[in-house]
Amino acid sequence: MDVSEMVKTACDMPDARYAKLWDSIVVDGSIKDRLLRSAALSLRLRAVLPFEATALHGLAFLYGPPGTGKTTLARGLAYQLAPLTTRRKARFIEINPHGLMSAEHGQSQRRVSELLTEHIPSMVDDGIPTVVLLDEVESMVVARSQASLAANPADVHRATDAVLTAIDSNASALPHLIFVATSNFTGAIDEAFLSRADVAIHVPTPDVPGVLAILKTTLEAMSAAFPPLAQLARKPQLEKFAKALAGMDGRRVRKTVSEAMIGRLDTVIQPGELTVDDLMSAAVRIQQTEYTAQPKGGGKNGTN
C-alpha cells in the first residue's frame, strides 16, 4: 500500500470548513490558549534557534477521556495558527495511524519511516507552517516496555523506533512542522514518545457550566431548522439538567438532546416541541443505563 493513502486530509488554511471547529469545543479557555501558544512559540523559536538550544521537538500531546474534543481542537489548530504566521497561511495534515500498521514483517516500520521522513516532508517542502495530526497515537507508538513478546513485538518495537527517529530528524530539519498527537490511553504510549512532547495538555470532561454551554450551543445550532429550540436554550431550568449530566463527556452531552427527542413520538415528528421535562426524563434514562456506570476509557475521539 502506498503511504500517501495514509494521509486522510491535507488542506491549506484558512479553509472555511475548519472555521468553527475551535469554537465548537467547550473547554476551559486555558486549554486552547496553551495549545495555540505552544504551537506559535514552537514555530517562533525553532525557526531561529538550533534544536540544541530549544530542545523543542514540535510535538504537542492532547490526552483525556474520549469525547472531550481533543481531535477537534487539533483539527482547528491550523486554522487558528494561520493568521499568526508571517505568510498568513498554515496547512493541516491528518494521517491515519491504523493504516500504517501491517502484519507483514518489517512493513510497519518501513511505512512509518517513509511517511514521516519522506512523504510528509515532501508535502511541507514549501515552508508553510503545518500541523500534522496523529490521532489515537497509541496505535503508532506502543509502549515498548509493555509490548508482549508473544504479540509481534519486533515490529511493534521497530515502528515505535521509526516514529521516534522521524520526530527527532524533523525537529531540526523542518522547524515549520508541528505534530499534534491525541490519545485516550496514555499508559499504552511509549515513554520516549511522551518525553518528546513539548507540551502535554489534559482535556477533561466538562464541568457543570461547560455542560450547560454545550447544551445551549447544541440547541441553538438545532434551532436553525427548529426555531422553538432557541427558546428552550435560554430556559434557566437547563442548569438543573446540566447538573444531572455532570461528569459526562461533551459528545455524550450533545447526544442527550437527541436522546430526549426520542422519548416521545411527537418530538421525533416535531423536534421543536422538545421541553425541559423531556430533557430531564432523558437524563434519568441515561443515568439508569449501564453505560454511565462503566469506567471511562475506550471509544474514539471526536467533536463534543
Added chain:
Amino acid sequence: MERIRFIAAAPVRSASEAWRVVSTLLADTLECSSSVPIGSVGKELAFLKGLGPALIAGGHLESKGLVLVDQGLHLTIRVLTADAALDVEENLNPVPGGASATDGWTLYLPPAGPLDSAVEVAVKNSPHLSTDAPSASAPAVKSDDTSRSLIDVNALRRLGNKP
C-alpha cells in the same frame, strides 16, 4: 538530513532509461525551488549525455552513486542492476529539501575507472558537476533563511488584546 534513493536499471530498464529517471528525479527535486529555473538542471545534466548511461551500464553508480548536495539537501542516488534491481522499491517523488535549493547545487560523481577522463571533461564544462569527495552531510541553511520568522509577533500581540 541525508537521504538515499535507489533506481532500478537492467533488467528492469535500460541504462539510458535509468539515466532519464535519474535526470528527472534531480530536475523535479531542484526545480521545486524558485532559485533554480525550470529547465536549468537538464541543461547542466546535458554535459553527461551519453556518459550517464555509460556510468550506469558500467556499474559505477551501484555502490557510491551520485551525490547531490546543497544547503539543507544531501541526496545519494544509487542505480542498481541485476538481482538488486529486481528487489528495489523506488521512490521517484521529489526529494524533501528541494524547495529550498539554491543555484549553488552540486552533483558529485564517483570514481569511474576507464570513464574518469570523460567525466573530468564534463565536470570542466559545468559549475554544478564535481568529482571531489562530497561532504558527509548537507551544509546548514544560511542564517539569512533561518532568521526568517514564521510567526508575526504583531499578530500575536493582537491575539493578546482580544477579550
